Amino acid sequence: MAIRDRLSGNEAVAHALKQIGPDVMAAFPITPSTEIPQYFSAYASNGEVDTEFVAVESEHSALSACVGVAASGGRAVTATSSCGLALMWEMLYVASSMRLPIVLAVVNRALTGPININNDHSDSMGARDSGWIQLYAENNQEVYDNTIMAYRIGEHPDVKLPVMACQDGFITSHGIENIELLESDKVTSFIGTFNPDVRLLNPKHPVSMGPYSNASYYMEWKCQQAYAMKQAKQVILDISKEYANISGREYGLFEEYKMEDAERAIVIIGSSAGTAKATVDSLREKGEKVGLIKIRVFRPFPMDELAKALGHVKAVAVMDKAESFSACGGPLFAETRSACYGIPNAPKMINYVYGLGGRDVHVGCIAHVYSDLEKIIKTGDIGETYRHLSVRE
Amino acid sequence: MSKMVEIRWHGRGGQGAKTAALLLADAAFSTGKYVQGFPEYGPERMGAPITAYNRISGERFTIHSNIYEPDYVVVIDETLLSAVDVTKGLKESGAIIINSEKAPDQLRDKLKGYKGRVGVVDARKISEETLGRYFPNTPMLGAVVKVSEIMSEEEFIVDMESSFKHKFADKPHVIDGNMKAIKRSMQEVQIV
Numbered sequence: 259m260a261i262r263d264r265l266s267g268n269e270a271v272a273h274a275l276k277q278i279g280p281d282v283m284a285a286f287p288i289t290p291s292t293e294i295p296q297y298f299s300a301y302a303s304n305g306e307v308d309t310e311f312v313a314v315e316s317e318h319s320a321l322s323a324c325v326g327v328a329a330s331g332g333r334a335v336t337a338t339s340s341c342g343l344a345l346m347w348e349m350l351y352v353a354s355s356m357r358l359p360i361v362l363a364v365v366n367r368a369l370t371g372p373i374n375i376n377n378d379h380s381d382s383m384g385a386r387d388s389g390w391i392q393l394y395a396e397n398n399q400e401v402y403d404n405t406i407m408a409y410r411i412g413e414h415p416d417v418k419l420p421v422m423a424c425q426d427g428f429i430t431s432h433g434i435e436n437i438e439l440l441e442s443d444k445v446t447s448f449i450g451t452f453n454p455d456v457r458l459l460n461p462k463h464p465v466s467m468g469p470y471s472n473a474s475y476y477m478e479w480k481c482q483q484a485y486a487m488k489q490a491k492q493v494i495l496d497i498s499k500e501y502a503n504i505s506g507r508e509y510g511l512f513e514e515y516k517m518e519d520a521e522r523a524i525v526i527i528g529s530s531a532g533t534a535k536a537t538v539d540s541l542r543e544k545g546e547k548v549g550l551i552k553i554r555v556f557r558p559f560p561m562d563e564l565a566k567a568l569g570h571v572k573a574v575a576v577m578d579k580a581e582s583f584s585a586c587g588g589p590l591f592a593e594t595r596s597a598c599y600g601i602p603n604a605p606k607m608i609n610y611v612y613g614l615g616g617r618d619v620h621v622g623c624i625a626h627v628y629s630d631l632e633k634i635i636k637t638g639d640i641g642e643t644y645r646h647l648s649v650r651e
Numbered sequence: 652m653s654k655m656v657e658i659r660w661h662g663r664g665g666q667g668a669k670t671a672a673l674l675l676a677d678a679a680f681s682t683g684k685y686v687q688g689f690p691e692y693g694p695e696r697m698g699a700p701i702t703a704y705n706r707i708s709g710e711r712f713t714i715h716s717n718i719y720e721p722d723y724v725v726v727i728d729e730t731l732l733s734a735v736d737v738t739k740g741l742k743e744s745g746a747i748i749i750n751s752e753k754a755p756d757q758l759r760d761k762l763k764g765y766k767g768r769v770g771v772v773d774a775r776k777i778s779e780e781t782l783g784r785y786f787p788n789t790p791m792l793g794a795v796v797k798v799s800e801i802m803s804e805e806e807f808i809v810d811m812e813s814s815f816k817h818k819f820a821d822k823p824h825v826i827d828g829n830m831k832a833i834k835r836s837m838q839e840v841q842i843v
Contacts (some may be wrong), residue, residue: 264680376692397713429715433689434676436711532713616692620716 260438260506267430270398270437271337271363271423272297274405276307277445280361281332284312284323286342290375291317292365292431294337317342321349321360328358329467331457333409337363339427341370343381347388353420354389355483356468359412359452360420362390363405366528366579367427368615376616377427379527383580383589389483391421391490392557396531398435400554401425403507406445410497413452416489426529428616444504491558511560513552514567516542520549522631523568523605525594526577527553530612530619534577537624548628553590561597568598571605573631577647579613587611587644606640612647623648655708656801657718661737662727665697667788671727672703674792678810679707682802691717700735707801723799726750727774727787732761743767746842748794750774750787755843770798770842777839781831789829790836797837804837 271294285295302311314320317338324334353360364382368374395401408421502508516538531552541548578588591609598604613619662668669690676688687706704718722745726737729751746768755769774790796807815826
């Protein structure tokens with residue numbers, strides 16, 4: 259029987275980690291950190307988990323410590339947000355290239371400046387090319403579920419990559435919602451033990467990890483990383499199916515909401531997908547054929563699957579909660595439009611950058627986007643493809 | 652109750668508006684509801700106007716945004732009436748509940764023509780007499796439950812007692828005072 263509870267997103271992740279019991283959590287303990295290390299350090303000092311909690315002096319050190327733990331064959335976790343993730347940057351690439359299945363709980367928040375502490379996806383979207391798997395959550399339930407699945411995905415022999423389990427800062431991280439928790443013994447048996455085939459602390463098989471690699475090997479190494487990311491897609495689906503067996507909640511690479519006969523669709527990530535679902539429901543009551551796709555897995559990007567899901571739609575708005583300053587749209591737009599390139603009768607597609615720095619996104623904002631798509635279908639004119647939502651003129 | 656009830660809390664940093672919203676979510680959760688309780692974070696400092704929200708429904712819901720057309724508004728600090736547009740979007744079928752020693756009719760002219768019900772409770776007096784200090788959020792919580800009828804008074808009192816036992820496990824002496832504050836505010840709130 260699932261345990262009915264109400265938790266904030268931060269509490270949900272801390273609870274999942276308590277049930278997982280990693281060997282080490284290394285985290286910077288103050289701003290811009292989150293409540294996740296705070297809650298978890300209480301579990302550690304109360305003896306509720308065997309995990310060693312290491313309060314390090316910076317996020318760079320937090321991830322460095324996790325690299326050391328994972329290279330030694332331990333399960334490592336850290337948590338951060340915003341500029342804390344930015345300070346980890348160098349080590350993000352070290353972790354992924356060393357093929358270490360570290361889990362990083364990301365609470366998505368804007369990057370300064372102007373100085374801002376609120377939600378958007380600038381932090382993790384900036385890290386999208388660092389070789390980490392990225393899972394995004396709509397609500398507290400999903401971030402709990404993703405955190406539990408993250409270790410299994412990252413540690414899979416076909417993958418061996420670090421995983422970011424992301425949620426929206428404040429909106430879910432500090433919001434209390436209903437949640438269904440699994441019994442701890444179910445989590446324990448789902449998670450299993452971590453038995454990497456190569457680790458530093460194994461005197462019978464001494465190895466060197468993270469060495470210098472010059473031009474004669476660097477590219478082969480990178481190709482192996484890229485191959486692992488390709489493999490990850492199927493592994494994520496398999497693990498998600500296995501998780502459905504113990505939880506009753508099944509997740510794909512993305513969720514299709516009322517897409518069967520949809521003529522207009524939006525593609526969106528994170529908590530605003532919930533608001534968009536409420537918008538879809540109210541427009542559907544008026545007979546409008548609208549739907550949405552919520553991306554759960556951004557890395558690896560579900561390119562072929564997304565093209566298939568959008569193939570029958572007339573017009574699509576891709577929603578980016580991060581500005582990439584490409585002068586032609588955000589990262590999700592670039593990937594989604596690329597996915598649909600070359601498919602017959604590809605939908606007309608626009609991009610909306612929205613919700614930056616905590617700009618609130620309500621049902622009216624999303625309804626505005628669907629109404630723009632209606633205009634595009636009626637007139638056949640896409641107009642400006644790269645737009646910003648709810649901005650003062 | 653399948654229909655969603657939306658509540659907006661106005662307070663000043665340090666008065667416990669966020670805590671009150673989370674406690675209300677807790678209590679409504681205990682009666683089997685789907686809930687959200689969340690703050691809106693601005694510049695965090697003592698005394699600055701802050702906002703927190705609740706959604707409470709008998710049915711699952713997915714929306715994640717601030718609340719623009721609340722059923723109820725709770726004003727924890729009377730001085731906010733002239734600083735913040737507290738009745739903005741407030742449904743006339745709902746009510747506004749204000750912490751004040753004044754009578755509802757004395758406050759109505761500060762509410763920009765709001766025609767719905769106005770509730771008043773003297774949370775300062777209640778708090779100082781039951782808790783010995785000024786913690787206005789607990790009495791306001793009792794008043795909003797009484798006025799909004801989002802759950803039965805009996806259920807609410809039982810839930811709050813268990814919440815406080817959990818929250819104040821290391822300070823059991825404050826549980827009685829908080830319970831008295833809640834019960835008194837439920838009796839003393841005036842609604843016109």
